[in-house]
Amino acid sequence: MRLAVREALLGFRRAPMLSMLSITTIAFSLFAFGLFSLVALNIRSTLSAMESRVEIRAFLSDSTTPESIAAAMGDIGGFKEVARVEYITPEQALERARLELGEFKDVFEAGFLPASLDVRMREGYRDPETVKKVADRVKVYDFVDDVRYGEEWVQKLYSIRNVATAAGIILGLAFAAVSIIVIGATIRMAVMARSREISIMRLVGATDGFIRRPFLIEGLVKGVLGGAFALLLTRVASSLISRYFIQTEFFDTRLALLGLLGGAVIGVVGSALSVGRQIRRVQ
Amino acid sequence: MTVIRFANVSKEYPRTGVALHDVSFNVNKGEFVFLTGPSGAGKSTILKLIYFDELPTRGDVWVSSTRSKGVSRKEISLLRRKLGVVFQDFRLLEDRSVEQNIAFALDVIGTPQDKIHAKVSRLLGQVGLSSKATSMPRELSGGEQQRVAIARALANDPVVLVADEPTGNLDDRATRGVFQLLREINAAGTAVVMATHNLDLVKRAELRVLEINRGAIVYDTDDEKRRTPELTP
Structure with a gap:
């Protein structure tokens, strides 16, 4: 292993430009991916903040008895999708409306707004389908006049998030593929540059696995360095965006480490895919 | 004890055609064998088959x-x-x-x-280059460079040493020195198979000679008989 590490480092020293090219390509590929992930991450956290506000509001008819309300609250509160049910009296509804729509507070009068049951969904059950299903179940009570649950914006919210995730995955894979191709090409050049060592290794009885090892280590190191460089670029970009445009959230340590791991995987996979074929060409 | 055995070995290349045709011979432990013959006769192909850089198209090599x-x-x-394995170009x-x-x-x-350091010192002593341990190859003469290559070939304590024109790039004095070194290695029990164009060296040495022509063995001092090369028109 010592020799493999030494040979790998020698590879960097002998072809510094080529090594820099590989690292920079990995870095820029991951940087582009990182930027996109940053956008996705920020959309996601905004969405989950909005998501926690998803609720179903069931408006009750004026004649509803307190017993019926209490029974319905017990029933609905028992649904596994439901976090909590709250009874809002007409007075509370008025209060809230005045608070939320301050400039129109004089327009509202007592008795103008009906009482309602506000149903908050549990986390993991806030997707449009489940919300609609629960809303339909709430609607069956006779004393429920109407149910509102912001159907449209719940759906929009989800489609934005799905598009963001899908685009992130597709772009990520595309960039990873580009990096792997570039690494493959640089491995080819590195093998040619070290063909003499390889042929001597072969001659004295080194196995293919042994000959491959320095190239894999080189790929791993390039990948991690590329990942670190990409992380740095993304951090700078995130700070600039935060300063001049909009406050953004940066990756936590776990995600940052995942970025480095991504670089390492790209580096090793790119090397592994190419090196076997290339060293077999060396006589 | 046989260390190399060629049994009806033929080698064909897709582009250049037949390189060896039905070649059979044995080399015993501790034997010294010259491979002679004109360029393109098949000497290097035989050597490559010995160190399995090539595999036979037909027949078998042990x-x-x-x-x-x-x-x-x-x-x-x-x-x-x-x-x-030792080459002309070191x-x-x-x-x-x-x-x-x-x-x-x-x-x-x-x-x-x-163990590496001690072994390197011993090998350099064996090839007479102890004083050049830290020199770079370009600072050495051709003969010295070939000695380094031989020391490297001996690193594994080989049972067979394959030498492809090892004196091809050397002057007479260096040739004698390298050949003497190969004889010493052989005397210590390693079989040596050496391809060469240097007929003076071959004649003086009085060792076993396999003469190759057009991909076949045409003469083997071991059985003292001339064979008819099957590819000769």
């Missing part, structure tokens, strides 16, 4: 109990640890010192680090 038929890449690597790593060139061969096959 080298130190490894058989060419169905051999795996791993087995080839392991076989080469029992062989030493094939040294130009950016490493003499001792690093030899240590490299030992390192590659997993020799423990604490």
Whole structure:
């Protein structure tokens, strides 16, 4: 292993430009991916903040008895999708409306707004389908006049998030593929540059696995360095965006480490895919 | 004991056609064999078949109990640890010192680090280059460079040393020195198969000679008989 590490480092020293090219390509590929992930991450956290506000509001008819309300609250509160049910009296509804729509507070009068049951969904059950299903179940009570649950914006919210995730995955894979191709090409050049060592290794009885090892280590190191460089670029970009445009959230340590791991995987996979074929060409 | 056995070996290349045709011979442990013949006769092909750089199209090659038929890449690597190979162009790593060139061969096959230094010193002593350990290959004469290559080939304590025109690039004095070194290695029990154009050397040495022409053995001093080359028109 010592020799493999030494040979790998020698590879960097002998072809510094080529090594820099590989690292920079990995870095820029991951940087582009990182930027996109940053956008996705920020959309996601905004969405989950909005998501926690998803609720179903069931408006009750004026004649509803307190017993019926209490029974319905017990029933609905028992649904596994439901976090909590709250009874809002007409007075509370008025209060809230005045608070939320301050400039129109004089327009509202007592008795103008009906009482309602506000149903908050549990986390993991806030997707449009489940919300609609629960809303339909709430609607069956006779004393429920109407149910509102912001159907449209719940759906929009989800489609934005799905598009963001899908685009992130597709772009990520595309960039990873580009990096792997570039690494493959640089491995080819590195093998040619070290063909003499390889042929001597072969001659004295080194196995293919042994000959491959320095190239894999080189790929791993390039990948991690590329990942670190990409992380740095993304951090700078995130700070600039935060300063001049909009406050953004940066990756936590776990995600940052995942970025480095991504670089390492790209580096090793790119090397592994190419090196076997290339060293077999060396006589 | 036979260390090399060629049994009806033929080798054909897709582009250049037949390189060897139905070649059979044995080399015993501790034997010294010259391969002679004109350029393109098939000498290098025989050597490549010995260190399994090529595999026969037909027939079978055995080298130190490894058989060419169905051999795996791993087995080839392991076989080469029992062989030493020397070339006309030395094939040294130009950016490493003499001792690093030899240590490299030992390192590659997993020799423990604490044993490498002692072994390199012993090998350099054996080839008479102890004082050049830290020199770079370009600072050495051709004869000295070939001695480094031989030291590297001996690193594995080979049972067979294969030498492809080892004196081809050397003057007379260096040729004699390198040949003397090969004789000493042979005297210590290593079989040597040496391809050469140097007929003076061959005549003076009075050792076994396999003469190759057009891909066939046309003369073998061992059985003292002339064979009819089957490819001769």
